[in-house]
Amino acid sequence: MAIDLVTGNAVIGQSGGPTAVINESLVGVIEGLRRAGAGNPGNPIKKVLGMRHGVTGLVNGDLYDLTDYPHDRLQVLAQTPSAGLGSTRDKPDAAYCERILEACKEHDIRYFFYIGGNDSSDTCRIVNEMANETGYELRCFHIPKTVDNDLVINDHTPGFPSAARFVAKACMADFLDNISLPGIKINVIMGRHAGFLTAASALARRDDRYAHEGGSTDGPQLIYLPEVPFDTDVFVDDVAKLYEKRQRVHIAVSEGIADKHGNSIGAMLIKNAQTDAHGNVQLSGSGALGDALSDLLKEKLTPVGGTAVRVRADTFGYVQRCFPDQSPVDQKEARGVGRFAAKLATSGDVDGSVAIIRTSPIGVSQPYAARFERIELSDVAAKTKHMPAEFIDGHNNVSQKFLDYCRPLVGDLPLYERI
């Protein structure tokens, strides 16, 4: 519903785990607002402000004035990984959201842009509803972002393609390392509830022609997702079978793997674990899950009195979400969703979230295409998307359909040669 523009300032914030392209979205909003004349005399949008560390900065009055931020520096900022404004893990409750609304009134903010995942869209929704209830005209827009790729309605979310690109390239290199010095190698990959990023490890396989015939010979040969209950006995058995055949196994494991009761394997294993504001055990920034799985395999697979089986585990850690080797599709779309949100706001829309909708069919060799669409905040807020069943193949692999879905998003991957 398009109505007249309200006069006041705009504010932009970034929230949650940073990504390699979240600043593209920030710059996209700024560019979109500038194109509509924000900051020019007579324009209803007076200033373009940035929240320092998301809503934390907003409620503390810690704001940047970005209205006249130099154009050339904006272009470098867009390509800079991580949240340029600073991010926050705060998950506002009703009382916090009231403080956000008060801060908006205090700073004459009438346009509220929040770049983040499902928690951020929920913050947007609550603030929006409160503003409506109190009769304060505030236009609230959520801009999608998360390497976990777990926002509903969206085909995928900005940040995921670049993180997936890193995971694919790192797994490719590590698989080649694994075959050069055989043994068992485990890589632990981000994704608390959604397995998309771990699944992207399958793009490391040079050749997936054989996927239909029971798997490529390239690694990772085993992929464990949070969507499939993890059983340690089955895991050991899977590894043992492959190891017997080739004396090497390359394994991708999601940090979020859980047993059939939904208990996180990592949370059970990590000593001195810290929890975040959402009550979640911090799974990243620790090598404990990988080390525990590694110890398990050493114990179970080493023959009595025999030479210890060589097992190594790496945890990709924070570098996977911000590595400066962005997917071109991701850069373009992250910029695009920011611009689109600004356009919604400057066209008189009063609220909403931006979704990426794929318009090209999956699995057909024609150029990838997508469009942006306004969706209701309540449609995306606080909901989590998981890997659909059609993307999963058995208990330890991904499907060809997932590969077809993911491949066009990550950009060109290096070719490699095996003698």
Add this chain to the structure above:
Amino acid sequence: MAIDLVTGNAVIGQSGGPTAVINESLVGVIEGLRRAGAGNPGNPIKKVLGMRHGVTGLVNGDLYDLTDYPHDRLQVLAQTPSAGLGSTRDKPDAAYCERILEACKEHDIRYFFYIGGNDSSDTCRIVNEMANETGYELRCFHIPKTVDNDLVINDHTPGFPSAARFVAKACMADFLDNISLPGIKINVIMGRHAGFLTAASALARRDDRYAHEGGSTDGPQLIYLPEVPFDTDVFVDDVAKLYEKRQRVHIAVSEGIADKHGNSIGAMLIKNAQTDAHGNVQLSGSGALGDALSDLLKEKLTPVGGTAVRVRADTFGYVQRCFPDQSPVDQKEARGVGRFAAKLATSGDVDGSVAIIRTSPIGVSQPYAARFERIELSDVAAKTKHMPAEFIDGHNNVSQKFLDYCRPLVGDLPLYERI
């Protein structure tokens, strides 16, 4: 000493930890031998063979025939990370070297090329001496390779610049991540005895103008090298001081840090550690050192009854040595040392190692230049270079001279913008 060529086959092997450019050297040797006519009728060099998994393959007769390997596939192989022939951790003793010599005789091998670090150069030296003693004409050449950058005489070694590039880019991204969601972040970086790779983390700092005034404000702010005795109390104190100032600290730690008695901190902390053929505890493929340092900081810095200090540790692991984003200088030089070794052999040299000698001054803004030089096998064999004192600044930083030394090797790094 140039003498006539001997008639027989050539063999090439790769040894030790793989790198992102070790196949450039392999292809360089093959190209060099082909240019000299190897494999052509009448040429003294008959076949070009590859050892499968280094000397392990050679003694088992597990050899590839690379004489007619297609040119276009060689070009892709050159850019493929990790050891295309397979590598080995075997460190041959005298008896093993005798088996190597026997295998050479059996397969009519007269030219022996071994791409590897200081252990590999030592294997080359022993085999060469044995061949000389027994009067078997075998021309032995060592080609440098190691991400640790610890070969003597060489300005630097192929593999190091690409690994340093990864470390710099990963630390840059991770520093930006750290300032967006403050706290303490530790990154554990490869390098058992030499700190060059950990030191390269300093290239992540956007701006080192302030290095002379007590350090850039960009991370990593603290860098711990194996060359400087590590004291946990001093470490905690270093971190506490910076944390008090900014509520965030970005730290790079070498996996090889050791106390003043030379005891490896990692080896003391890693449970269920495995040792390699050289008797070294495997420091990579485990998050134990980072997790232990992280636990230490949480314990020491969290105020009694206060909120836990946010500490995270990542261990970069194997991906740093093979990530497919090679330094252009490294690619060119790795190819070059391979070609140079082939040229030595086909010009009638009987043995030697290839060294990279920098010919441009360090720290002067003119194009980087280097040349290759033949050195004696005994000059490089089994010796380890460490970070020289002039590259180290105090107990937790690197010097401007190190930055000037390292910067031209790694290629262009992305610019970034801080608001």
